[in-house]
Amino acid sequence: SAAGDYLAPWLETAQCTACDECTKLNPKIFAYNADKKAYIKDAAAGPYQDLVKAAEKCTARVIHPGLPRDRSAKDIAKWISRGEKYN
Secondary structure (H helix, E strand, O other), X not given: OOOOOOEOOEEOHHHOOXXXXXXXXXXXXXXXXXXOOXXXXXXXXXXXXXHHXXXXXXXXXXXXXXXXXXOOOOOHHHHHHHHHHHO
8 A cells, every 4th residue: 555545453353362462452442342352442542553562462363453544653664564464
């Protein structure tokens, strides 16, 4: 995708194994539904790097950080690069 493109993050909720990694990392971004499957509650409730870190920690590999709308954060290029393989 071209530089500056926004790609909303997504999570394959049905495949979630309820490992707690994402919800422990940032419970404002990630939450569990009634079936104890994680979903993205509010992607804007934390920094993009938390989406990338959650994708890295996810044992089921179901978190996809997308691409950030706001590129002003320090080291944002590094986090985009780290997150690419999870999209």
